[in-house]
Amino acid sequence: MNIFKCFGKGTKEATLRPKMVFFLWLFNVLFAALTYFLFAAAFGGALGTSAIVRDLVRKTDMNAVIEFLTSGGVVLGELATAVIILSILYVFMSIFLYGGILHSLVHKNDQERFAPIFFAGGGKFYGRFFRLTLYSLVLWIPAGVIFVIFDNLLKAIHRDPSHEQLTVIFTIGKVLFALFLIFLIKMIMDYARIKIAGQDSREVFQALLGSVKFVFGKLGRTLALYYLLGLVGWAAFLIYKVLNATFVQSSMGTILLGFFLAQVFIASRGWLKIAYQAAQGKAIDLI
Amino acid sequence: MRKSTPVFLAIIVFLGPALFAGLSRQIVTYDLKARLVPEEKKIEGREVLTWLNDSDMPVSELQFHLYLNAFKNNRTTFMKESGGSHRGFKLDKENWGFITVKNIRIQDGADLTPSMTFIQPDDGNSDDQTVMKVGLPTPVKPREKITVAIEFTSKMPKVFARSGFVGDFFMVGQWFPKIGVFQDGAWNCHQYHSTTEFFADFGVFKVDITAPERFVVGATGKRIAEKKNADGTKTYTHYQEDVHDFAWTACPDFIEFKEKYTLDDPRLETEMILLVHRAHVKQKDRYAQALRNGLEFYSKSYGAYPYETITLVDPAPGAMAAGGMEYPTLFTADTITWLPKGVRLPEMVTIHEFGHGYWYGMVGSNEFEEAWLDEGINTYSEIKAMTKYYGEDRSMLDIGGIKVGSVAYNRLAVIGSGRFDPIVKNSWQYISEGSYALNVYSKAGLMLLTLERWLGEDVMSRIMKAYFEKWKFRHPTTKDFVQVAEEVSGTDLSWFFNQVLTSPDKLDYAISNLKAVEIGEEDGIFDGQTNEPKKEAKAGDKPKPAPKMYRNEVTVARYGEWVFPQDILIVFENGEKVRQTWDGKDRWTRFVYTKNTKVVSAEVDPEHKMVLDANYANNSRVLELKRPAVVKAALGFMKWFQGLLSLISL
Numbered sequence: 001m002n003i004f005k006c007f008g009k010g011t012k013e014a015t016l017r018p019k020m021v022f023f024l025w026l027f028n029v030l031f032a033a034l035t036y037f038l039f040a041a042a043f044g045g046a047l048g049t050s051a052i053v054r055d056l057v058r059k060t061d062m063n064a065v066i067e068f069l070t071s072g073g074v075v076l077g078e079l080a081t082a083v084i085i086l087s088i089l090y091v092f093m094s095i096f097l098y099g100g101i102l103h104s105l106v107h108k109n110d111q112e113r114f115a116p117i118f119f120a121g122g123g124k125f126y127g128r129f130f131r132l133t134l135y136s137l138v139l140w141i142p143a144g145v146i147f148v149i150f151d152n153l154l155k156a157i158h159r160d161p162s163h164e165q166l167t168v169i170f171t172i173g174k175v176l177f178a179l180f181l182i183f184l185i186k187m188i189m190d191y192a193r194i195k196i197a198g199q200d201s202r203e204v205f206q207a208l209l210g211s212v213k214f215v216f217g218k219l220g221r222t223l224a225l226y227y228l229l230g231l232v233g234w235a236a237f238l239i240y241k242v243l244n245a246t247f248v249q250s251s252m253g254t255i256l257l258g259f260f261l262a263q264v265f266i267a268s269r270g271w272l273k274i275a276y277q278a279a280q281g282k283a284i285d286l287i
Numbered sequence: 288m289r290k291s292t293p294v295f296l297a298i299i300v301f302l303g304p305a306l307f308a309g310l311s312r313q314i315v316t317y318d319l320k321a322r323l324v325p326e327e328k329k330i331e332g333r334e335v336l337t338w339l340n341d342s343d344m345p346v347s348e349l350q351f352h353l354y355l356n357a358f359k360n361n362r363t364t365f366m367k368e369s370g371g372s373h374r375g376f377k378l379d380k381e382n383w384g385f386i387t388v389k390n391i392r393i394q395d396g397a398d399l400t401p402s403m404t405f406i407q408p409d410d411g412n413s414d415d416q417t418v419m420k421v422g423l424p425t426p427v428k429p430r431e432k433i434t435v436a437i438e439f440t441s442k443m444p445k446v447f448a449r450s451g452f453v454g455d456f457f458m459v460g461q462w463f464p465k466i467g468v469f470q471d472g473a474w475n476c477h478q479y480h481s482t483t484e485f486f487a488d489f490g491v492f493k494v495d496i497t498a499p500e501r502f503v504v505g506a507t508g509k510r511i512a513e514k515k516n517a518d519g520t521k522t523y524t525h526y527q528e529d530v531h532d533f534a535w536t537a538c539p540d541f542i543e544f545k546e547k548y549t550l551d552d553p554r555l556e557t558e559m560i561l562l563v564h565r566a567h568v569k570q571k572d573r574y575a576q577a578l579r580n581g582l583e584f585y586s587k588s589y590g591a592y593p594y595e596t597i598t599l600v601d602p603a604p605g606a607m608a609a610g611g612m613e614y615p616t617l618f619t620a621d622t623i624t625w626l627p628k629g630v631r632l633p634e635m636v637t638i639h640e641f642g643h644g645y646w647y648g649m650v651g652s653n654e655f656e657e658a659w660l661d662e663g664i665n666t667y668s669e670i671k672a673m674t675k676y677y678g679e680d681r682s683m684l685d686i687g688g689i690k691v692g693s694v695a696y697n698r699l700a701v702i703g704s705g706r707f708d709p710i711v712k713n714s715w716q717y718i719s720e721g722s723y724a725l726n727v728y729s730k731a732g733l734m735l736l737t738l739e740r741w742l743g744e745d746v747m748s749r750i751m752k753a754y755f756e757k758w759k760f761r762h763p764t765t766k767d768f769v770q771v772a773e774e775v776s777g778t779d780l781s782w783f784f785n786q787v788l789t790s791p792d793k794l795d796y797a798i799s800n801l802k803a804v805e806i807g808e809e810d811g812i813f814d815g816q817t818n819e820p821k822k823e824a825k826a827g828d829k830p831k832p833a834p835k836m837y838r839n840e841v842t843v844a845r846y847g848e849w850v851f852p853q854d855i856l857i858v859f860e861n862g863e864k865v866r867q868t869w870d871g872k873d874r875w876t877r878f879v880y881t882k883n884t885k886v887v888s889a890e891v892d893p894e895h896k897m898v899l900d901a902n903y904a905n906n907s908r909v910l911e912l913k914r915p916a917v918v919k920a921a922l923g924f925m926k927w928f929q930g931l932l933s934l935i936s937l
Contacts, residue, residue, distance in 0.1 A: 028929055028933060029929070032925050032928045032929040033925065035925055035928045036921050036922065036924070036925040039921040039924040040917055040918070040921035043917055046904065047904050047917075048913065048917055049801075049908050049912055050905065050906070050907050050908060050909070051888050051907035051909050051913075052903055052907060053913045053916040053917065054909070054913055054916065056920065057916045060688070060689070060690070062690065062691050062692065062695040063903050064903075064904070066695060066698060066699045066702070067702075067902060068904075070699070070702050070902075086928075086932075087932065090936060091936065094935075094936035097936070163566070164566045164567075164604030164605070164624040165566060165624045165625070167604070167624075168623075168624055168625055249919060251915065252915050255915060255918060255922060258922075262926040266929050266933055269933035270933075273936070
């Protein structure tokens with residue numbers, strides 16, 4: 001089964017690159033850290049000297065949440081703005097990170113230091129991956145049209161709002177279908193980036209079309225590999241949630257332990273990102 | 288259909304004195320006949336109304352509510368105010384609703400139809416036809432009655448505000464010409480506004496409802512007869528005394544459940560009728576339990592439920608706009624398919640709407656002019672019932688670790704709002720629908736909860752019982768409620784009610800500052816002589832114990848306009864606790880303690896009696912910032928954002 005070979009290759013490659021996992025985690029933390037300080041300032045300013053926060057370390061008190069939401073209006077607006085701006089910047093950053101990951105994966109000389117290869121790759125492919133992101137509109141627009149057709153089809157089948165169960169099922173179906181389309185396009189873009197980096201190609205649009213052809217030519221297998229890796233992500237999430245629930249975060253020590261656990265989980269997301277690129281890179285040759 | 292009218296009138300004439308010995312002063316007697324024409328979404332109706340002039344003056348005209356005309360076009364007062372949207376539900380312009388009065392005549396007498404006029408007592412909007420008046424050839428003398436017969440057609444709108452249809456589901460409320468209330472020498476008959484509900488006189492209703500056989504029908508009151516007709520329809524006769532309105536519902540997809548409910552103390556026996564749409568049938572037990580809870584709580588808290596039936600109507604899917612509405616002995620609940628148990632929407636709506644049977648159904652509050660007397664008192668009752676049966680911190684929501692209690696839910700509505708309106712005001716004169724809702728529901732409910740915690744649960748319980756007992760089947764005003772509260776508590780409560788009922792301001796007390804300043808040894812000139820701090824003891828000398836002294840300051844401030852006496856709890860480092868009281872009148876006050884220990888924290892209203900307080904956070908203050916809590920919250924937010932970033936990039 002070539003899919004499992006690709007899966008094994010991908011996970012092995014990711015496991016062999018702890019520095020890259022560390023880099024991906026570090027960028028994530030650096031971006032998110034700003035929100036820590038903003039939130040702490042807002043929360044501390046609104047409630048920090050109030051005794052109402054005393055119990056918050058033990059349990060969530062809705063009154064405290066309400067007071068914070070209602071008394072910190074302006075600050076919360078600033079926080080929301082920061083979250084949006086940081087998210088947009090991170091999307092640009094992730095284009096750079098893809099370049100770094102793929103450049104490192106395709107680099108043959110193991111003797112060179114990791115960081116220069118990673119950053120060189122990020123810079124080298126940034127323009128091409130950025131163009132790829134823009135060109136991907138040719139996929140997003142048809143996907144949107146397909147979704148609208150699907151939506152209207154469901155509405156045509158189910159016009160009577162009195163069949164409430166069907167409404168709920170159809171709504172869940174629509175969400176799942178939308179997610180399927182989103183992941184399909186992300187997968188196609190993965191393959192396009194892998195082709196560009198693997199062949200050091202500047203023909204970005206051709207790479208995108210080639211990936212579309214490749215994915216639709218082997219749709220079952222490419223999807224199977226994609227979702228197999230996705231399952232690993234879900235498993236990591238469940239393990240994190242279970243471990244997190246085993247202790248109460250009521251002292252500074254346990255709070256920091258909970259934070260550490262979350263960082264391990266975030267690092268696992270970085271590991272998964274590398275595994276995706278490595279496994280799909282292998283898939284181009286094997287499936 | 289018509290045969291029963293003379294029989295019924297005969298009953299009224301011969302048994303009149305007995306009828307008037309009922310629970311209420313029966314001002315109206317309605318004999319209604321309704322035929323549902325489902326294909327045309329309309330009801331053909333006939334009404335025989337006997338009205339008693341219970342005033343001391345002759346009355347030369349009658350005024351009627353024609354509520355359905357609110358949905359007649361886009362220029363009615365309701366539509367202008369609401370913009371065709373009510374509580375998030377939108378009007379369907381393909382399906383307007385209206386009521387057409389074909390004719391009105393005095394029983395066996397003059398035709399009043401030519402004198403029919405639409406009037407607009409509230410806003411003068413000539414496009415509004417929700418109030419009709421007819422002139423009488425001769426005035427109705429004091430203590431005399433008049434009987435009029437009216438033929439009408441009610442076209443139901445697609446439901447977006449309480450009444451109407453969706454598919455084959457019909458919620459037929461405010462569907463017949465309903466006479467206004469003649470009060471203080473004038474008709475109290477307001478137009479239908481987007482924020483107003485209803486007001487009417489008590490009396491007797493006998494209604495024949497004819498609908499195709501496939502429909503399951505439910506209605507106000509007790510079913511006294513049921514017969515099949517040759518044309519494939521069935522006629523259901525319902526009868527109820529001591530109510531001021533009549534509503535009914537019909538839907539082929541209802542599944543009817545009946546259950547006898549009994550209680551020993553107070554003694555009551557009633558029949559619970561649940562009309563649950565088949566799409567929601569799995570939630571029948573949630574409805575039934577909530578209704579049992581409601582019956583028990585209200586009966587024990589205020590007085591035994593007096594009617595023989597209580598009907599819960601579960602609106603069809605797509606008809607949520609009909610849900611959450613009260614009518615005498617019948618109410619509409621609300622749910623959706625597969626609603627998780629921790630989302631207590633069906634329970635909350637069931638208890639709330641059942642509760643209206645007390646504060647609107649029996650205590651005939653005027654919802655046009657003083658809606659809080661119903662909605663506010665009922666919100667207070669609902670908070671208490673939900674807290675009792677579902678838990679203080681989770682009575683509204685208990686899902687995925689997120690818990691919200693009724694008090695927190697209502698506080699959220701009040702403290703996050705603008706302050707433009709008081710609690711007592713004509714319902715249509717609030718700055719917005721939101722202001723109306725938060726004032727007459729949440730703020731009024733929390734106001735009564737604040738009063739309860741101020742006076743004590745026992746005193747408040749006696750007040751509510753006395754108010755219900757005194758004013759059931761009558762029309763009280765705010766003044767009457769205040770009077771009962773003062774009589775029962777034996778306290779002048781004008782300082783409380785004058786502020787919270789008529790002023791839009793807020794209640795907000797805070798610990799504005801907390802300080803512990805060490806008082807050093809004497810240093811400087813004292814009585815003409817220079818004192819200096821003692822030098823440090825040399826090594827080997829016996830150390831002299833010199834306990835540090837602190838000047839501890841606790842500053843309490845009033846940020847709101849409402850003045851309430853306050854308790855303050857001050858805690859010192861050595862565990863000592865000091866309680867202070869303050870009349871709360873000045874803008875601030877300061878308590879100073881010189882002690883050999885530092886103040887650790889201070890809290891105004893430590894028992895949280897003032898649930899109306901606009902900001903609980905500033906009620907307390909600690910000398911040192913609670914770092915772990917802030918760190919935990921901020922790290923929690925950061926972790927969430929990290930997860931988001933990893934998702935958008937993967």
